[in-house]
Amino acid sequence: DGGITQSPKYLFRKEGQNVTLSCEQNLNHDAMYWYRQDPGQGLRLIYYSQIVNDFQKGDIAEGYSVSREKKESFPLTVTSAQKNPTAFYLCASSRTRDSYEQYFGPGTRLTVT
Amino acid sequence: GEDVEQSLFLSVREGDSSVINCTYTDSSSTYLYWYKQEPGAGLQLLTYIFSNMDMKQDQRLTVLLNKKDKHLSLRIADTQTGDSAIYFCAEVTSGTYKYIFGTGTRLKVLA
Numbered sequence: 001d002g003g004i005t006q007s008p009k010y011l012f013r014k015e016g017q018n019v020t021l022s023c024e025q026n027l028n029h030d031a032m033y034w035y036r037q038d039p040g041q042g043l044r045l046i047y048y049s050q051i052v053n054d055f056q057k058g059d060i061a062e063g064y065s066v067s068r069e070k071k072e073s074f075p076l077t078v079t080s081a082q083k084n085p086t087a088f089y090l091c092a093s094s095r096t097r098d099s100y101e102q103y104f105g106p107g108t109r110l111t112v113t
Numbered sequence: 114g115e116d117v118e119q120s121l122f123l124s125v126r127e128g129d130s131s132v133i134n135c136t137y138t139d140s141s142s143t144y145l146y147w148y149k150q151e152p153g154a155g156l157q158l159l160t161y162i163f164s165n166m167d168m169k170q171d172q173r174l175t176v177l178l179n180k181k182d183k184h185l186s187l188r189i190a191d192t193q194t195g196d197s198a199i200y201f202c203a204e205v206t207s208g209t210y211k212y213i214f215g216t217g218t219r220l221k222v223l224a
Binding site: 043050104105 | 117121143144146148153154155156157158161201203205210211212213214215216217
């Protein structure tokens with residue numbers, strides 16, 4: 001079965017700790033994306049990567065970091081510098097940099113207390 | 114500026130039609146999408162329309178685009194309880210690869 005997996009589904013952390021969210025895809029897609037979703041708001045782009053070993057900041061990159069060492073994987077680290085990290089995080093991928101259809105993973109709900 | 118607006122809530126009776134509306138501001142948008150999100154899940158692509166089209170029909174779904182007014186709508190015929198979800202519209206401008214999402218419309222279908 002091809003798709004995008006995100007783990008874990010729920011994640012709890014204490015304030016001041018860094019946490020890494022996993023995103024893996026076996027669709028052979030070149031481009032991958034991280035979004036943040038807050039209640040009553042649309043999705044906001046954190047980072048995106050159009051090719052391995054390359055990534056760009058989205059609209060709300062502050063307090064987050066990413067890496068793209070493998071085509072299949074695009075982990076997101078929420079650092080202690082992120083002021084309000086509690087949110088639902090969604091990973092997506094698209095076939096190529098010119099393909100506009102994005103496919104989404106099931107999401108990770110992060111709660112920081 | 115870039116902005117996509119949707120009403121937050123819509124309630125319909127089972128079997129009726131639902132119409133979810135979206136307005137956008139970027140006149141250079143190339144593609145417009147509708148996604149569905151069920152509780153606690155990711156987004157599922159429902160349908161899309163190119164900016165040079167007026168209408169697209171796909172089974173129970175009809176998308177209408179009024180480019181002059183920058184207005185997009187999604188009509189769901191014979192709405193079922195399984196259609197209860199949040200629906201997002203999104204626009205993409207050619208060459209940017211960047212989605213601009215609306216705030217989402219929560220559709221509640223009453224039995």
